Amino acid sequence: MLNNGSLTRYAPSVIGWIVLVSLPEWINVVAYTDLGSRVVILGLAAMALNFLLGHTGVLSFGHAAYFGLGAYGAGLTLRYLAPSTGLAILVGTGVGMMAAMLIGPLIIRLRGVYFAMVTIAFGQIFYFIAFRWSTLTGGDDGLTNWSRQPINLGFATIDLKSPVAFYYLVLFVFAVATAIMAKLLNSPFGRSLLAIRENERRALFLGIPVNLRIWLSWTVSCGFASVAGAMYALLNNFVDPRTLHWSQSGAFVIMAVLGGMRSFWGPLIGAAIYVVLQDYLSSRTSNWMSLVGLVFVLVVLFFPRGVLGMLGRRTQA
Amino acid sequence: MTRLKVENLTKRFGNLVAVADISMVVEPGEIRAVIGPNGAGKTTFFNMISGFLTPTTGRILFENRDISQVAPSQRVKLGMARTFQITEVFPELSVRENLQIAVEAALGYGLSVRMSEDAAEEVHAEVSELLGLSGLTDKADRFVGELSHGDQRTTEIMMALALKPRLLLLDEPTAGMGDQETFDIAKLIRKLHRQQGLSIVLIEHDMRIVFNLADRIMVLAEGRMLAEGTPKEIAANEAVQKAYLGTAG
Numbered sequence: 339m340l341n342n343g344s345l346t347r348y349a350p351s352v353i354g355w356i357v358l359v360s361l362p363e364w365i366n367v368v369a370y371t372d373l374g375s376r377v378v379i380l381g382l383a384a385m386a387l388n389f390l391l392g393h394t395g396v397l398s399f400g401h402a403a404y405f406g407l408g409a410y411g412a413g414l415t416l417r418y419l420a421p422s423t424g425l426a427i428l429v430g431t432g433v434g435m436m437a438a439m440l441i442g443p444l445i446i447r448l449r450g451v452y453f454a455m456v457t458i459a460f461g462q463i464f465y466f467i468a469f470r471w472s473t474l475t476g477g478d479d480g481l482t483n484w485s486r487q488p489i490n491l492g493f494a495t496i497d498l499k500s501p502v503a504f505y506y507l508v509l510f511v512f513a514v515a516t517a518i519m520a521k522l523l524n525s526p527f528g529r530s531l532l533a534i535r536e537n538e539r540r541a542l543f544l545g546i547p548v549n550l551r552i553w554l555s556w557t558v559s560c561g562f563a564s565v566a567g568a569m570y571a572l573l574n575n576f577v578d579p580r581t582l583h584w585s586q587s588g589a590f591v592i593m594a595v596l597g598g599m600r601s602f603w604g605p606l607i608g609a610a611i612y613v614v615l616q617d618y619l620s621s622r623t624s625n626w627m628s629l630v631g632l633v634f635v636l637v638v639l640f641f642p643r644g645v646l647g648m649l650g651r652r653t654q655a
Numbered sequence: 656m657t658r659l660k661v662e663n664l665t666k667r668f669g670n671l672v673a674v675a676d677i678s679m680v681v682e683p684g685e686i687r688a689v690i691g692p693n694g695a696g697k698t699t700f701f702n703m704i705s706g707f708l709t710p711t712t713g714r715i716l717f718e719n720r721d722i723s724q725v726a727p728s729q730r731v732k733l734g735m736a737r738t739f740q741i742t743e744v745f746p747e748l749s750v751r752e753n754l755q756i757a758v759e760a761a762l763g764y765g766l767s768v769r770m771s772e773d774a775a776e777e778v779h780a781e782v783s784e785l786l787g788l789s790g791l792t793d794k795a796d797r798f799v800g801e802l803s804h805g806d807q808r809t810t811e812i813m814m815a816l817a818l819k820p821r822l823l824l825l826d827e828p829t830a831g832m833g834d835q836e837t838f839d840i841a842k843l844i845r846k847l848h849r850q851q852g853l854s855i856v857l858i859e860h861d862m863r864i865v866f867n868l869a870d871r872i873m874v875l876a877e878g879r880m881l882a883e884g885t886p887k888e889i890a891a892n893e894a895v896q897k898a899y900l901g902t903a904g
Contacts, residue, residue, distance in 0.1 A: 525768045526766075529759060530759070532756070536745035536746060539743050540814070544814065545761070551765075
């Protein structure tokens with residue numbers, strides 16, 4: 339099996355995983371472990387968005403809503419319900435995915451810019467709810483007075499206080515989530531999504547129920563965005579309404595396009611570039627976003643397939 | 656059993672009558688050509704049969720079943736498939752993937768995440784057979800978008816065939832092709848027809864194709880049926896010559 343072709347095919351993934359697993363060992367030289375967690379979490383959110391954008395061909399501009407619902411779901415669980423990190427992740431994911439599933443039927447008939455606009459509108463509804471309902475969410479000040487708790491496995495307890503321990507939890511969740519996404523994409527179901535991306539009319543006349551598939555893809559995509567959101571809340575021990583804001587949705591789109599929409603891992607690379615640029619530049623200038631914008635424009639102009647798309651036409655899992 | 660029966664089909668867009676009161680019967684194994692000048696309503700007629708448009712009045716029966724209101728994806732399941740005037744394929748996927756998606760859709764695996772080895776083997780075998788039939792085996796792993804117009808059109812026809820239709824609708828299969836490509840497509844259609852016992856309805860501008868392939872020809876002009884008959888009868892028909900063949904050369 340391991341001929342030259344599969345070597346060049348799997349080598350990037352293997353190197354990528356080695357970099358991710360060994361990250362806490364070397365990142366302190368240049369930055370700090372929480373930055374690594376941020377990259378992986380936002381990378382997961384961008385890959386989740388790209389499930390819909392790059393692999394189904396549907397642009398959502400409202401994924402922050404489900405990312406934020408995941409974050410609030412996790413934060414509120416720990417604040418009010420039970421001191422369980424595992425339950426927080428499950429509730430966050432469930433809330434975000436359920437919201438997407440219910441909103442889906444209202445929007446799946448729309449295409450292109452209309453779909454994008456309506457997803458923004460739904461996202462902003464959640465933003466204003468979180469902003470206004472301050473007795474529950476803390477409003478603009480954010481949801482505080484809670485923190486991630488040790489995970490009790492019965493035979494052992496994992497303390498998540500240290501950034502390194504939390505990083506490995508993030509990486510574990512990321513590995514499971516991306517494995518599921520890769521499995522979905524590499525199946526007849528995933529290929530029917532590619533068919534819709536490539537040519538909706540042809541897909542329809544192959545007997546593929548296009549709207550139903552877009553609904554499923556949307557729900558899966560938002561579900562993984564919620565997982566990322568729950569992890570993001572746990573990372574910061576804090577949630578505020580900006581997690582739900584449309585500009586956060588825009589950031590996910592930028593990450594996906596920057597890294598390469600057509601490749602599976604592209605959005606992770608995009609997230610790494612975005613997060614590191616943000617971290618580095620925002621400590622030097624408050625206009626950091628204009629520099630990120632400049633990088634984005636240059637990539638779109640000169641490498642329309644994104645950073646990974648430029649490296650290899652078909653880099654896949 | 657009659658394969659396709661169209662009864663008094665009419666389509667209006669506002670005040671414009673695109674198709675007026677057309678009836679047609681297509682038997683199993685028949686190749687039927689629909690010809691007519693631009694704007695004659697051929698494509699509208701076609702779109703109603705495939706379910707892209709719903710008729711204003713009239714009925715469409717597929718194997719005695721009224722399908723006038725049935726959705727396109729359901730018509731596919733009943734045994735109809737079509738190609739488009741402008742080739743509709745999946746350009747950024749390989750020929751193999753294009754056919755694989757079609758075969759998986761036809762076999763009803765479109766929702767599966769996990770596939771048994773037998774099922775995967777079945778799909779693989781069917782894709783290989785379609786590649787062999789089409790003569791595209793050498794180009795199987797190239798992106799369809801990179802292929803010649805003729806090869807893209809062939810891919811599209813094979814995707815339609817992957818659905819194992821009993822009625823195949825071809826909308827101008829040789830549009831925009833050179834002589835050699837046109838000849839190759841005609842040969843392919845002949846071969847498929849012979850092997851699969853398909854009924855085929857095709858719209859075509861190239862008269863060499865029409866008179867070479869069709870068992871019967873229907874001529875439309877300004878939304879109405881001008882004439883219907885065997886190629887010999889149509890060639891001899893004065894009204895047709897005046898309205899169409901004469902002007903088209």
